[in-house]
Amino acid sequence: MIPDQLKTALAEHIAASITPREAAVTVMKELQAHYGWLTDEAVAEAAQLLGISPLQVEELATFYEMIYRRPVGKRVVHVCDSISCWAMGGESLLGQLAARLGIPVGGTDPEGMFTLLPCCCLGNCGDAPTMMVGDNLYGRLTLETALGVLEQERESAKM
């Protein structure tokens, strides 16, 4: 269940939209921010708020890569696999990070700290290879600096 405050805020947002559906992605994202991922409960809640069926929410949720219908770690790590990063060793960075975290690309580590995802593109092409953890962007990475970043993020997630 989402707190009443969030529910009211979302209802207001929907009311201010041109059609309720216009608010669908925002509502899903807010619910996701609350639960950590878009749970089945969240799908039902979104459907109710938007006045559409859960299936219609599902249909939207599965279209967008940034809506997670499975649990993700506390920090989602997006490693850029776009052309500029790829030309600068992004692919091998992604592979090595997966090996170090002991998870496949797309997986989440057993502690539930990191989910590793490829992403195309982060628009930081001048500073390739790049990754984004949460809203923080890191450029010109090597395996060492990337692992350092993950350590930092791990610490900050604990706080």
Place this chain on the structure above:
Amino acid sequence: MNDGIVVNVCMGTGGIAAGGDMVMQEFIKEFETAGVKNATVKEKCRLHKVGCRGFCARDVLVDITVDGQVSTYQYIQPEMVKRLVQEHVLGAKPITEWLVGDDYHVFHDNQTKRVLADLGKIDPESIEEYLGVDGYKAAEKTLTTMKPEEVIQVVKDSGLRGRGGGGFPTGVKWSFCAANKADQRYIICNADEGDPGAFMDRSVVEGNPHAVIEGMIIGAYAIGASVGYVYIRAEYPLAVDRLRLALKHAEERGFLGKKLFGTDFSLKIKVKLGAGAFVCGEETALIASIEGERGMPRAKPPFPANKGLWGKPTIINNVETFANIPQIMNKGAAWYASIGSEKSKGTKVIALTGKIKNTGLIEIPMGMPLKDIIFKVGGGIEGNKLFKAVQTGGPSGGCIPQQFIDLPVDYEGLASVGSMMGSGGMVVLDETDCMVNISKFFLQFTQSESCGKCVPCRIGTKRLLEILTRITEGEGKEGDIELLQQLAEDVRDSSLCGLGMSAPNPVISTIKYFRHEYEAHIKHKKCPAKVCNKLLTFFIREDMCVGCGMCAKACSVNAISGEKKQPHKINNSMCIQCGSCFDACKFSAVLKE
């Protein structure tokens, strides 16, 4: 500002990722300390965060201006700030060894900056600074002294063409929209910038958001729209923040809202965040996404200018297109059209990346020869390797080989060699890049981004990718090239939207210009650029190996053996050519042939 001291710190996404935030904090700290000792410093010093000025490879860039004398420093890190403040700010002596070199000036001197002119100069979070460079003057002039038709005529006369990829004349598009009878019209700024390798729209929104907003106000007035949207990627958090702040500031000043500049014209602009789908950059998909449907394209016509958002006439333009508008209105169509080539006027912002010395964001007059971009502005190939090709237009574009190095870069020029402008990404490739692999890379992208609505794109890109994968893994067959060509043409000719129509371009152009590389993979099972691992043999150079064991650890099939501190060996009968050992070795002892 000729007196006093101004310090500009580059705080675009690239600048921040390179430590710009920390550099800024250090300056604040050092100024505080210095200010206590020397009161005049505090009064005269202005610390200033600015957007990206394009030379991302040298971040963090810092300008220190003392009495009108600008010095630019490169690669500045927090621990260097103390000395900068002590010696340059307080002591008025520049630290020569940290200054940018001639190449920085060559990089800038060969550009023509219009859209990017104020990036790196003004603080994007301050509306006052935008007003200081004549900001919102164009909107005021347009709304208070011109009729909508006149505005459209000026934009038509300027020759401005859409910068989002299609290159459609902006003024003409606006006139189509204005010609519809409708109770409601919409204006949309496409800031979805999904092309891999492109970051010009991000930099413009981050570095000068008000210019985009002002362009939208003028466009909205011209077509009679009272509601606008900026559809921006969620992957660009800094751009989103700056855009929201700029919209808030513009509203506070009355540049947005009701009765703008004392006229009866009203405009509200909303921000819509994407959620990670490339195809949403396509205009009809973008509209569906704003409406809260799955972001899938539909057939055109009807074009959005006639039937767009919620069925109403809608104009969608790219970020850079809008950013050009205020200058056109301020300085006139003739000024705008005074540079560029015959059919492509003005400038184009280009994201120059890949194997090039000066990676970054550049702005060139349309029609500049490719070789000037690569060898003058770009400073040539990184590491003195051989130039092989330049990939333009992202996944919808193609690869342009050495023989077209004199090609003028404009819409027609690029199209004439089977590539395209796209949003303006340029990835430089050198002799160590495999063209078959590049083509596979882009197909991987388009195949995974295909929304699946139409069959040719959904299945065609998949089949193309399968064939390319086979070829790069040494399973290529006689006839594969012809099959690729046939399939590529079919997908191009029968897909629903631009994604599918252009997805085969990388394949078509690499076969056209680098057929011999395909043949080497297929007939001789060789990758001439030594990129496709499955076609290579891995071995370890005894004289370079220190026996650290990293390669053996990385090997998933235990094909590497050796005593600690002794040279290791790869058992080629077990090796699966995954390349992990190559990546893991820090001593360049693993070779592939």
